[in-house]
Amino acid sequence: MGVEIRVEGLRKSFGRQVIWEDVSFSVPAGEISALLGPSGTGKSVFLKTLVGLLRPDRGHIYVEGDDVPRLEEHELYEMRRRFGVLFQDGALFGSMDLFDNIAFPLREHTRKRESEIRRIVLEKLDMVGLSGAEGKLPGEISGGMRKRAGLARALVLDPEIILADEPDSGLDPVRTAYLNQLFVDLNARLGATFLIVTHDVGTARVLPDNLGLLFRRDLVLFGPREMVLTSGHPAVRQFFNARREGPIGMAEEKDGVRAEGEVPPPLPIPPQLMPSDGRPRRTMRRPGAWLREHGVRPPPGSFIDDQGRDWMADWDLLKAPRAPA
Template sequence: MGVEIRVEGLTKSFGRQTIWQDVSLTLPAGEISVLLGPSGTGKSVFLKSLVGLLKPDRGHIWIGDRDLPYLPERDLYETRKLFGVLFQDGALFGSMNLYDNIAFPLREHTKKGESEVKRIVMEKMELVGLLGAEHKLPGEISGGMKKRAGLARALVLDPEILLVDEPDSGLDPVRTAYLNQLIVDLNAEIGATFLIVTHDINTARTVPDNIGLLFLRELVMFGPREMLLSSEEPVVRQFLNARRAGPIGMSEEKDMSELEAEAKMGMEVGKLPPIAPQLMPSDGRVRPGQAPPGAWCAAHGVTPPPGSFVDDLGRNWVEEWPRYVASMGHSSAAGHGQGGQQPAGGAR
């Protein structure tokens, strides 16, 4: 099971440049969270701070009862063993085949014998669909396979926290969809706490239990997915709609004259798109981080955008959810997160 991460008042600068300041959020144990934001807002810096590769200027990162930025080096080293990290490009060693790449953390950080190493490596390779490719070099495989190999390596120490940096980077939409499903399946299987940094709107709308958005050196919002996907904040609406109109500019922030010019031309950030059904694990189970669709909106008196929670077969999952849960043998109160709809495309 994953562990909760509490971030309190975190600030990071490089010289005179403030990357972000006073960031506070809680990543719930065992849930999938996504961090969005325009390019250059420090999302990858935030991941590196969480794992202790960068030290913040001030603030706290609580992993259980351990405050990561203030740990002695030996305790920091031990705490890092709770983490698995999937880097943007997989970060594989080009001179090692996939088997040795995935085995590397086990050989580096444990005293397991080679028979035990082989058992674990092959188990993780099977989990990410790479059996049969263990003798291939990174230069001989596709970008999607590199991502999966990097994911397998991130999993070999059975992490309680998994950080994923732009899993869609360099992948086409179809491979991204497969990788998204794999992430959801892995969360259901291992119960780790996931944090994904991404620019991919479809990933953000269908995968996580929680979403955050970084902009202008601040965390604009973080919370259950329905909270952000139904928000009327202009920067949220602009980002979700991928529009030029709005506060985000080419160099991050637009000045007042640009915004006034857009207003005169009648340019708008657009209406919020419908809240999409959330991906389910391939076996159809309800993950602990999931809750009935529409639950957050109903509890907070928020009317979701028209067409929300309807899949591509026209099924409304606010209505279908009780029947689905009953058919799967779950308690109707299963989950405590934000989504839990059958993915668009048909019942399992």
């Protein structure tokens, strides 16, 4: 099962360039969370800091009582086994076939016999839809397959936390949709904590339980998906509406220059992705639940899927177990 990540007062800079000033939030255990932000806001740097590849200037990152920035090197080595990381380009070894790429963490971190390693590798390949591809080299497969192979490698040590750095980067919308569905199915099956860094608004609107937005050296907002998608914060509205008007500029030095103009209304909230078997994940909440609890009216057209079903009205029917075929 997944564990909570608690971040308190995190600051990171490179020389005189401050990446973020005072970031604090908690990633709930066993849920899917997504972290967004304009280019250059330090999203990838944040993931590297979480696993101790970079050390913050100050602040804390607690993973079940362990404060990551204060761990010794040998303690970090052990702690990292709790994480599985999907890097932006898959980060596969080009000279190794997929089997050896995925087996690498098992050979590096465990004393398992080759027969056991083979069983685990083939199981993880099957989980990500790559059965039969274990003998291929990374250069012989598509970008989407490399992403899934990288995900299989991230899963081989059965991590409690899975980090994904812009997994949709370089993928077409159809492959992105398949990858998002794979994340949902894996979370339902494994119960691990997922933190996905992305700038893809489509992914952010339908995939996670929680959303966060980094902007101008700060975390603007982090919380349940419905809270963020209905937020009146100008940067949040601008980002999710893909508008030029607002505090986010063409480049970092232009941020805040064009803050004038009306804040656009929130877009309709789409239904959240359901696992392939049609049964809700343990952490899924009833559509509109957060809105009702906080007296917020959903934007018109919210929770209507492409078949015209109203998920707020028909949730009990939608989540009922399917009859066997």
